[in-house]
Amino acid sequence: MRLETRKLLDKAFSGLGLISIAVMAIALLLILTPIVWRGSKAFIFKGTIEHRRVMLELFDRGNPEKFNQESADAAAARAPVYQMMEAFEAEMKAMDRKKRKEYKAPFREVENALEELLGPMPGQRTPVLLRQRYGQTRWDRALVKLHETLYSEEWDYSNADAMGVLVEKPRVDFFTGTELEPLFQYLEDYLPEMMQPKTTFYYQFITDKSKDSHIFGGIWPEVLGTIYLTIGAMIFAIPMGVIAAIYLCEYAKEGRIISFIRICISTLAGVPSIVFGLFGLAFFLNTIQVSDSKSVLAGSLTLSLLILPTIIRSSEEAILAVPRAYKEASLGLGASRWHTVLTVILPAAMPGILTGIVISMGRAAGETAPIIFTAAVSVGAPLKIWETLSQPTPALPWNIYNLCTEHEAVDEIRHVQYGMVFTLVAIVLLLNLAAILMRARISKKLRG
Amino acid sequence: MKKQILTATAALALAGAAHASETIVIDGSTTVGPIAKAFAEYYMAANPEVNITVSESGSGNGAKAMVNGTCDVAIMSRPMKDSEFKAAADHGAQPVAHVVALDGLPILVHPSNPVQDLTVEQIRKIFLGEISNWSQVGGPNKEIVTISRDTNSGTYETFAGLVMNKEKIGEKCEYVGSNGAIRQRVQTTPAAIGYAGLGFVDKTVKALKVNGIYPSPETVQTGEYPIARPLFMYTNGYPKLGSSLYQFMTIHLTEDGQEMVEEIGFVPVTAY
Incomplete structure (x- = not known):
């Protein structure tokens, strides 16, 4: 090959490499930016007076005196709203029957929208459902609800050949000339006074229990559940995996059976996770019944099976990478095989083994399919450590899925969903970071 | 040090086992899920020592969990089938239906x-x-x-x-x-x-x-709306009177329970 051609090929190759790295970096940015950006909104947002009311009443947090002051200010700003509504109700009573009927339903709609925005009206009985006891806790949601109060949505179906078109009608037009007319302008002008928005750093989002299935509060049961499941999986998988790897490398005689076992392990690593989930249900729960219901224990066992192959393979690689001379020197000094493994081979292989372990920890934390049938529930309290043996738990991966597909009020609580995604990704990244640091430290120590 | 931690953990575990909290495990329909979740929240607020977990995996899974004995309450948006009753009986379970709400489709x-x-x-x-x-x-x-x-x-x-x-x-x-x-x-x-x-x-x-x-609560209640059905919670046998499960299974009969069912959008059984 001519020299120029070679140079050209060389350049083309490095160019290709650069491009693929750039594409990867962009992809990573595209994935991570929205996660971080939207996820951070679960923690840092403009909280309204209702948020502080929730904090004070449900979580016993905040300064009651300051809150009462703010609450009085908000109530003062809200008072004209309720006065206008009362005045309109009085006006309605004076109307003739037909006209009253005409106004009744639209007025009811305004009332409902206002209740969603501001919470129950003064003098109203406390609703049983928590979600109805408070107004909008977040300023962004409050603006959405304000819009819903100001405009009614109607669909224009006049073109019979096409789908309808959304028409937003200002509600004020309907109520022009009545006592309710000034209400809409007032709402638009005085919403900040009524809601008292303040930039809030709600770091307790991670450590608070959820209230009324995630409509208020945080995600502690999910975080704790994820931690339990991951640690549980490690407790089962690490000893089994490392011992199996030692056996395969140091004790077993190469032969058909061993290579068959290796093939089995590789196959196990490729089995889809939902199969592990179903196996866990069929075996751990229905056959040997490790617990009466789904439980963290059953979930951990299932997850440990899932990550076992990774741990065995990475430990095996690490053990095989230990120079033969180490082992021979140890054996030559008269150390027993067991002693050699324990004091020479394992410490030397430790960085590799640890990397494998931490990477599979990240996998265990993020897996959904194996825990659907064995451990995960959509609502539950944070468990105490001994309760993990018999009780199921919410867990981040499953609850993210549950919130976005099954929750009845999903559009209201998108921020919780993003907050969960952010937290899960952060946990996995932190675990991986820990792996890198640990590996670096141990390698340094070994090199002396 | 390690030994101390171990003993401490063991002691903690034993202490916990001594007064293990009560649990109610609920599994099944995604339709009944919101009702069950609201009831759970309501009951746990008054009885913090009881842990109620709800999973929404479909009525069929609820029935299977009841048959296998892995749940205390199976929430279902349809009645149990003969085959499920039979399977339950074979496993020594006796499903009892409680209608908690009505629903139109x-x-x-x-x-x-x-x-x-x-x-x-x-x-x-x-x-x-x-x-x-x-x-x-x-x-x-x-x-x-x-x-x-x-x-x-x-x-x-x-x-x-x-x-x-x-x-x-x-x-x-x-x-x-x-x-x-x-x-x-x-x-x-x-x-x-x-x-x-x-x-x-x-x-x-x-x-x-x-x-x-x-489809509105009124037309479902009167039977005018043609696609309507009751929503069920099944327990294994009738819950022991006075037990937490009994209290939970009677929430839908209380005024608070009916308000919750109504506000979530379903029709309470003894409405109007």
Whole structure:
């Protein structure tokens, strides 16, 4: 090959490499930016007076005196709203029957929208459902609800050949000339006074229990559940995996059976996770019944099976990478095989083994399919450590899925969903970071 | 040091086992899920020592969990089948039904869809695939996208019984795993038609009149709306009187319970 051609090929190759790295970096940015950006909104947002009311009443947090002051200010700003509504109700009573009927339903709609925005009206009985006891806790949601109060949505179906078109009608037009007319302008002008928005750093989002299935509060049961499941999986998988790897490398005689076992392990690593989930249900729960219901224990066992192959393979690689001379020197000094493994081979292989372990920890934390049938529930309290043996738990991966597909009020609580995604990704990244640091430290120590 | 930690953990575990908290495990229908979650929240607020967990995996899974004894309460949006009763009896379980609410099955379309009213017959033909364009039922010229629940669902069984007359749903139909997922598919697909529980109707989707009757708590209660059904919670045997489970299973009879059922969007059993 001519020299120029070679140079050209060389350049083309490095160019290709650069491009693929750039594409990867962009992809990573595209994935991570929205996660971080939207996820951070679960923690840092403009909280309204209702948020502080929730904090004070449900979580016993905040300064009651300051809150009462703010609450009085908000109530003062809200008072004209309720006065206008009362005045309109009085006006309605004076109307003739037909006209009253005409106004009744639209007025009811305004009332409902206002209740969603501001919470129950003064003098109203406390609703049983928590979600109805408070107004909008977040300023962004409050603006959405304000819009819903100001405009009614109607669909224009006049073109019979096409789908309808959304028409937003200002509600004020309907109520022009009545006592309710000034209400809409007032709402638009005085919403900040009524809601008292303040930039809030709600770091307790991670450590608070959820209230009324995630409509208020945080995600502690999910975080704790994820931690339990991951640690549980490690407790089962690490000893089994490392011992199996030692056996395969140091004790077993190469032969058909061993290579068959290796093939089995590789196959196990490729089995889809939902199969592990179903196996866990069929075996751990229905056959040997490790617990009466789904439980963290059953979930951990299932997850440990899932990550076992990774741990065995990475430990095996690490053990095989230990120079033969180490082992021979140890054996030559008269150390027993067991002693050699324990004091020479394992410490030397430790960085590799640890990397494998931490990477599979990240996998265990993020897996959904194996825990659907064995451990995960959509609502539950944070468990105490001994309760993990018999009780199921919410867990981040499953609850993210549950919130976005099954929750009845999903559009209201998108921020919780993003907050969960952010937290899960952060946990996995932190675990991986820990792996890198640990590996670096141990390698340094070994090199002396 | 290590030993100390170990002993401490063991002591903690033993102490915990001594007064282990009570649990109620609930599994099943995604339709009844919101009710069960609200009841759980309500009950746990008053009795913090009881841990109630709710998973929403479909009525069929609820029944299976009851048969296998892995749940205390199976929430179901359809009655148990003979085969499930038999399986339960074989496993020594005796499922007892509690009707906690009534539910209509609103037929959902995208709000931009001009169609307002369909007959049961038309809906059946749409899901059979015999009517495949909205123009055949008075809408614009758009191909209909049918969306159904999966066969594990009680809502599916109800629909199959009351609308499809047990005839098989057409091949083109899309199956999704929960009420929420149906709503999501419909709100993002202008030509879609699907069905879900009453509590899942919001302004992002439009419920159609069926045979001229709009699905509302009143029309469901009076039986005018043709696609309606009770929602169940099953327990293994009648709960022991006075137990936490008994208290939980009677919430729907209290005024608070009925208010919750109503506010979530379903119809309380002793309404009005």
